[in-house]
Amino acid sequence: MAGGSDDQDNNGDHAAREAALSARLRSLGERLGRRGRGLGAGQDSGGDAAGDNGPGDNASAIARGFRLSTELVAGVLVGAFIGWALDAWLGTRPWGMIVFLLLGFAAGVVNVMRAAGVMRGPGQAD
Amino acid sequence: MAADPISQFQVKNLVTFGEVGGHEIAFTNSALFMGITVVGVAALLLGGSARRALVPGRMQSIAELSYEFIASTIQSTAGKAGMRFFPLVFSLFMFILIANMLGMIPGGFTVTSHLIVTFCMALLVFLTVIVYGFVKNGLGFFRLFVPKGIPIFVLPLIVFIEVLSFISRPVSHSVRLFANMLAGHITLKVLASFVTMMGGLGIAGWLGAVLPLGLVVAITALEFLVAFLQAYVFAILTCIYLNDAIHPGH
Numbered sequence: 185m186a187g188g189s190d191d192q193d194n195n196g197d198h199a200a201r202e203a204a205l206s207a208r209l210r211s212l213g214e215r216l217g218r219r220g221r222g223l224g225a226g227q228d229s230g231g232d233a234a235g236d237n238g239p240g241d242n243a244s245a246i247a248r249g250f251r252l253s254t255e256l257v258a259g260v261l262v263g264a265f266i267g268w269a270l271d272a273w274l275g276t277r278p279w280g281m282i283v284f285l286l287l288g289f290a291a292g293v294v295n296v297m298r299a300a301g302v303m304r305g306p307g308q309a310d
Numbered sequence: 311m312a313a314d315p316i317s318q319f320q321v322k323n324l325v326t327f328g329e330v331g332g333h334e335i336a337f338t339n340s341a342l343f344m345g346i347t348v349v350g351v352a353a354l355l356l357g358g359s360a361r362r363a364l365v366p367g368r369m370q371s372i373a374e375l376s377y378e379f380i381a382s383t384i385q386s387t388a389g390k391a392g393m394r395f396f397p398l399v400f401s402l403f404m405f406i407l408i409a410n411m412l413g414m415i416p417g418g419f420t421v422t423s424h425l426i427v428t429f430c431m432a433l434l435v436f437l438t439v440i441v442y443g444f445v446k447n448g449l450g451f452f453r454l455f456v457p458k459g460i461p462i463f464v465l466p467l468i469v470f471i472e473v474l475s476f477i478s479r480p481v482s483h484s485v486r487l488f489a490n491m492l493a494g495h496i497t498l499k500v501l502a503s504f505v506t507m508m509g510g511l512g513i514a515g516w517l518g519a520v521l522p523l524g525l526v527v528a529i530t531a532l533e534f535l536v537a538f539l540q541a542y543v544f545a546i547l548t549c550i551y552l553n554d555a556i557h558p559g560h
Contacts, residue, residue: 244539247536250490254486257482258482259475288474291471291472291475291478295482298475
């Protein structure tokens with residue numbers, strides 16, 4: 185019990201131990217926080233720049249690359265399909281395709297930026 | 311077994327029931343493997359939860375781990391309100407995971423290597439997001455397409471792009487899983503056929519076949535990882551999309 189009859193250096197010792205303990209607690213908290221973020225949200229946002237070098241790191245990089253490329257392709261494909269369908273329906277041969285292909289490309293880029301975490305999610309204020 | 315890399319994906323009729331409106335109704339190998347997948351998932355989870363031991367055994371550990379894995383994924387992406395969709399996300403994850411793993415058994419059929427299967431699952435998620443979004447938020451769901459702080463004169467263009475980006479979701483969601491499984495299995499088959507072809511060339515061919523054989527082993531390991539990873543990616547994207555339905559524009 186440090187409470188009872190402390191002289192000067194005993195008191196200082198106690199304070200030092202206290203400080204060391206709180207520093208350790210803080211670093212543990214930080215490490216745990218990093219851990220939890222890495223485990224929980226490894227894929228969804230691009231925030232894992234801290235880069236833990238686990239064995240799954242390479243593989244999840246492959247998955248990320250694949251995700252980004254499919255996002256772009258999907259946007260372009262959907263734009264092209266909508267343009268083609270509108271052309272076939274309204275008989276505006278090249279124009280629907282031109283406009284919607286470009287819009288689809290823009291949507292694909294938006295998707296990629298969102299998947300990479302560069303941009304906020306839809307409708308979210310920044 | 312046929313040597314060309316595509317025939318492993320062929321859907322064959324096992325039992326034909328008859329025709330309805332010119333379409334054949336049959337029990338196919340795809341349906342068989344879906345059935346096996348469902349039975350496998352049910353057996354794993356029912357078997358895991360049957361004992362209810364305080365100290366879990368192997369099966370119970372797997373069941374608990376998969377529950378906690380998906381539960382924490384949902385809570386970190388869609389928040390506490392997302393837990394209402396736990397059954398959906400968990401079912402999708404387990405179905406895709408077990409289906410992918412069954413596809414890794416030699417001679418097995420990979421259900422998820424068919425675009426229509428993955429597209430149906432992605433469409434299920436997409437429609438769930440739309441229906442729940444409108445039920446919960448009413449017309450406020452349209453805020454999803456209107457980013458804040460955009461000058462009024464570019465707003466129509468942005469809204470168009472946002473809508474297109476929203477529509478492209480089920481496409482990228484389904485194509486990713488399908489293309490990964492398809493490409494992986496084709497690669498495996500092609501490399502494995504190199505081994506047999508070179509093996510027919512005598513002793514020099516045998517030596518040459520060591521390289522593709524090593525690659526087949528390595529890619530098999532990678533495919534197991536991809537099988538798990540793609541199930542996880544499908545689940546986490548489902549959570550992100552559901553999050554938009556739960557809180558559009560916050």
